Amino acid sequence: MKSVEAQLEVIKRGVVDIVSETELIQKLKKSFEKNTPLTIKLVIDPTGADIHLGHTVVLNKLRQFQELGHKIVLIIGDYTAMIGDPSGRLAERPQLDRETILKNVENFKQQAMKILDGDKMETVYNGAWFGKMEFMDVIKMISKFTLAQMLEHDYFDKRFKEGTAISLHEMIYPIMQGYDSVMIKADIELGGTDQRFNVIVGRYLQRESGQDSQVGLFLPVLLGTDGKNKMSKSLKNYIGVNDAPADMFGKIMSIPDELMPQYYELLTQVPLKEINEMPEEIKSGKVHPMQLKKNLADIIVGKFHSDAEAKQARAAFENVFSKGEIPTDIMEYKVPTGKINISTLMVAAGLATSNSEARRLITQGGVSINDEKISDFKKELEINGEVILKVGKRKFLKITR
RNA sequence: GGGGAGAUAGCAAAGUGGCCAAAUGCAUCAGACUGUAAAUCUGCCGACUUCGGUCUUCGAAGGUUCGAAUCCUUCUCUCCCCA
Numbered sequence: 001m002k003s004v005e006a007q008l009e010v011i012k013r014g015v016v017d018i019v020s021e022t023e024l025i026q027k028l029k030k031s032f033e034k035n036t037p038l039t040i041k042l043v044i045d046p047t048g049a050d051i052h053l054g055h056t057v058v059l060n061k062l063r064q065f066q067e068l069g070h071k072i073v074l075i076i077g078d079y080t081a082m083i084g085d086p087s088g089r090l091a092e093r094p095q096l097d098r099e100t101i102l103k104n105v106e107n108f109k110q111q112a113m114k115i116l117d118g119d120k121m122e123t124v125y126n127g128a129w130f131g132k133m134e135f136m137d138v139i140k141m142i143s144k145f146t147l148a149q150m151l152e153h154d155y156f157d158k159r160f161k162e163g164t165a166i167s168l169h170e171m172i173y174p175i176m177q178g179y180d181s182v183m184i185k186a187d188i189e190l191g192g193t194d195q196r197f198n199v200i201v202g203r204y205l206q207r208e209s210g211q212d213s214q215v216g217l218f219l220p221v222l223l224g225t226d227g228k229n230k231m232s233k234s235l236k237n238y239i240g241v242n243d244a245p246a247d248m249f250g251k252i253m254s255i256p257d258e259l260m261p262q263y264y265e266l267l268t269q270v271p272l273k274e275i276n277e278m279p280e281e282i283k284s285g286k287v288h289p290m291q292l293k294k295n296l297a298d299i300i301v302g303k304f305h306s307d308a309e310a311k312q313a314r315a316a317f318e319n320v321f322s323k324g325e326i327p328t329d330i331m332e333y334k335v336p337t338g339k340i341n342i343s344t345l346m347v348a349a350g351l352a353t354s355n356s357e358a359r360r361l362i363t364q365g366g367v368s369i370n371d372e373k374i375s376d377f378k379k380e381l382e383i384n385g386e387v388i389l390k391v392g393k394r395k396f397l398k399i400t401r
Numbered sequence: 402g403g404g405g406a407g408a409u410a411g412c413a414a415a416g417u418g419g420c421c422a423a424a425u426g427c428a429u430c431a432g433a434c435u436g437u438a439a440a441u442c443u444g445c446c447g448a449c450u451u452c453g454g455u456c457u458u459c460g461a462a463g464g465u466u467c468g469a470a471u472c473c474u475u476c477u478c479u480c481c482c483c484a
Contacts, residue, residue, distance in 0.1 A: 162480095163479090163480050163481070164479085164480080165478090165479060165480075226428090227438085227439080235428095236429085250437070251437095253436085253437060253438080254437055254438070255438070256438055256439050257436095257438050257439065258438090258439075259438090260438095288436075289436075289438070290436045290438080291436095293436085293438075317437085320437090321436085321437050322436085354447090354448065354449090355448080355449070355450090356447080356448060356449075356450095357430085357445095357446090360430080360431075360444095360445055360446080361430080361431060361445090363431090363444090363445085364430090364431040364432060364444065364445065365431075365432055366430085366431045366432070367431095391431095392430075392431065393431090393437055394437065
């Protein structure tokens with residue numbers, strides 16, 4: 001096991017806040033002296049969402065803990081998943097059955113194992129304890145909290161002041177998450193800064209239960225490709241770990257420059273020193289920002305796929321967007337008849353959701369066939385050999401008979 | 402338990418009998434400029450269309466009217482105040 005100082009250095013990278021650092025050091029010291037690993041908690045929501053780079057920020061940190069010799073406990077929130085949507089946007093979410101949960105967990109693991117070491121990990125379901133609780137146990141659990149405590153959570157406070165709906169069960173959510181910490185005797189809980197409240201609730205509950213409080217380690221919430229909102233699937237600004245190499249490369253290239261340092265710090269192993277020099281190098285003209293972004297894309301694609309695929313993706317990207325050529329591996333669509341209306345074709349091939357949209361795209365000059373702009377949305381095409389249909393900047397389709 | 406306000410497109414928010422397929426802002430999408438960056442500018446932004454129009458939308462279901470997002474009834478949901 002590495003020294004406390006050495007561990008601390010690794011742990012602190014990218015972390016924006018620790019509650020509290022003193023306690024963390026104490027825990028590390030104790031663990032080092034007794035040569036017993038710390039228990040690091042990670043909760044996963046088995047609702048089936050694909051993992052994106054935003055999730056990997058925390059996973060990367062967990063991986064580092066594994067490498068430092070600590071123990072990861074993966075808590076599957078199967079019971080919590082049965083209650084509803086914590087964001088409160090949907091009142092009720094259909095109860096997931098066991099089979100679906102197991103499937104989703106497998107799906108999660110398949111993706112998470114691109115980062116984590118499965119051998120140094122334990123998996124538990126929180127239904128194991130919540131499923132056995134009596135109503136009185138629940139009352140006891142939640143009676144430790146007051147409304148004022150709940151309103152310390154900005155998220156509740158804001159909505160309360162705005163006068164939007166807050167369901168009571170939403171407030172039980174953080175309590176349940178905190179209770180998970182009690183059950184596994186967590187030493188450290190990781191999370192994005194948006195998890196701060198939940199982690200603190202866990203500390204409080206552990207203390208109430210006579211345990212040492214877990215240390216909260218907060219990582220920044222990764223912004224999505226739009227550079228404004230946190231990365232999430234519903235905002236469509238995400239980069240999924242299962243994205244194809246070319247897609248992943250392209251999406252990374254589309255992030256705003258300002259995001260690069262954050263991505264470098266949280267998603268790669270590039271030394272902080274180098275990252276901190278980047279803005280200066282860009283400013284002085286020593287390096288083009290596009291170059292740095294391509295390197296970033298190389299690293300990330302290489303991590304989730306392979307170096308060879310990253311190289312390929314990069315070449316394809318340069319080919320299409322720098323040289324304006326047609327990509328080599330594009331989807332193919334077979335038309336049933338030789339003669340077909342352009343709009344009809346676009347809808348049939350899924351490049352437009354409706355005829356109206358197809359018209360719009362054509363009228364606005366976003367559609368071309370074999371590099372020739374189409375301006376007439378009524379155009380009848382005669383398909384004999386192969387033609388390349390291009391919609392917008394990045395959608396290509398090979399049309400064959 | 403009593404009183405009041407509200408539900409409009411992806412989101413926010415106007416509209417309170419015909420000029421409303423519904424102002425405006427944001428987002429999406431397309432175009433220009435670039436580095437598939439940002440910023441900026443332009444356009445589009447329910448569906449269908451012979452491009453003249455036509456059809457379906459304003460929480461849900463009914464009703465009044467020549468005509469309803471707008472009025473009435475019931476229902477569902479939300480918020481506020483008082484107790």
